[in-house]
Amino acid sequence: MRKTNTPNNETLSGKRTSAFVAFFQFPLSWMLTGALGIILANVTFNLLSEDLNALASILLTLVGSAVVIVIYWLAMKFVARRAVPELPFQRRAVSEIIFGAIVGIIFILVSTSLIALFGGYSFKWSIENASSVVWPIITTSLGAAFVEELIFRGLAFQAIEKIGGSWIALTLTSLFFGIAHLGNPGATIWGALSITIEAGVLLGAAFLWRRNVWFIISLHFFWNTIEGLSGIPVSGHPSPGLFTVEVTGPALLTGGQFGLEASIIPVIISLLISIPMLIFAHRKGHLISLRQNSV
Template sequence: MKNKVSFWLFPIVWMIAGTIGIILIDTLFRQLTERLEGVVPLIFTLVMGILAMLVYKLTLTYLARRSTPEISRRHAGIETVLGVLTGAIFITASAFIIIALGGYSFQWAGSGNTGFVLISTIETALGAAIVEELIFRGLLFQAIDQLGGKALALAVTSLFFGAAHLGNAGATLWSAFAIVLEAGVLLGAAFLWRRNLWFTIGLHFAWNAMEGLLGISVSGHSAAGLFTVKVNGAALLTGGEFGLEGSIVPVVFSLLISIPMLIGTARNQRIDGGNPRHFES
């Protein structure tokens, strides 16, 4: 019995077990919702999110043998809202800069399916945000943190996050590297700074939802948004077929956000006296 407990306590083991459980739930609900229309897929996605968080909590509670303050309901609402606002401002500002530089021009799509576009965009963005944040910032980050510290965890999760997008349409080595910096580092820094997953889920959700609503490809995935976007100029400015994430603009902008977050994290650690239970809230 002792050997079995030791086996499940090993960070890579509980990380893989939790990841498999979350992916299985996500896959099952994707199959259930692919033929459904209207608000039902969004409701199913919310149910999927609850079950995925339950798997996450059970994994860390019974396999990793640790508490889960990072998904505590305390301040969950305000942290999610702050994350949504951060993500919305980040994407909107990046898009406006590219517009000002002549890279994008937008036109109202004029579709009669505005409600469908809103619901489907929210459903897709929400599902991706919950699943990816639970896996990357929740399981993988904290497993690597336990093995080698937070700096290594930030580096490894950022690299894996970039590599995970290499198979997307229009992806290049540059776009993967851009994802490493603008998404991997930013979301990892946000997790360290806010000490919870609600903020990163909100940020990730707003990021994808704003791109989708603007009609910009989301990491290579085309979006039937409220606008049609005309792309002009070099891919380094516009992101090309990969979308906004392949542009140099959000890369620079994200670093301008991430650095203060990491400075704030270091300051919090000094105030806490180097307490290893960093994610307690």
């Protein structure tokens, strides 16, 4: 009698397991898995923070930020099954946070100062109890920086880069970032385009240069925080800051209702910062080409 070769249960189980692992190791799969986990955690903590006082809210936001960092690390480590060098927890994290803060603060202060110099903004101190303004702005900025950077630069950028290389990743994540802001108050096509350039390209270039999540989170956080404390709308969201801002002149200069991000000034400055970052990224060998991915 002829003996037929039939796969046993262990072989079939092994194939199913391999197919399951391969599915989640595909870049878009681990990108969506990680993003879904971060979004669900963010929604949950936002609901929990309702009706809390300032101190409790900032503490809960810190816990929430730690949770989304853990979710990101778990998605990369156990779903994508890759190393996570962009998220160091040693002393380098502190230096990158400080460096990101310096870049973010300089970017906003220079942009704001130039708009004021050209007569677009004038500021007047308006708050007696500063803590009533400072803590809510820090809370909002902190949550946005962690969630947006982990999703757009941490997950989406690296997933697309794995498939199409660094330039396609930079282009697509910048476009997605601009489109994501179209639903904000006062948003226009120009506002979305300006966000695409000054935030999408700048933060993407910053990630390519440093290859460090802490750097871009810090840059994003201090950008939004300084802008909010100045009383300027943050991407269309009104900010009751420490100052009352009188806006005069064309929207192309001031950004209009959308705020500073829709001004031509920070768009130009962001490009002046992004280009050197991309040059440094290239010199460091941080740019991945499509040819490298196909090898």
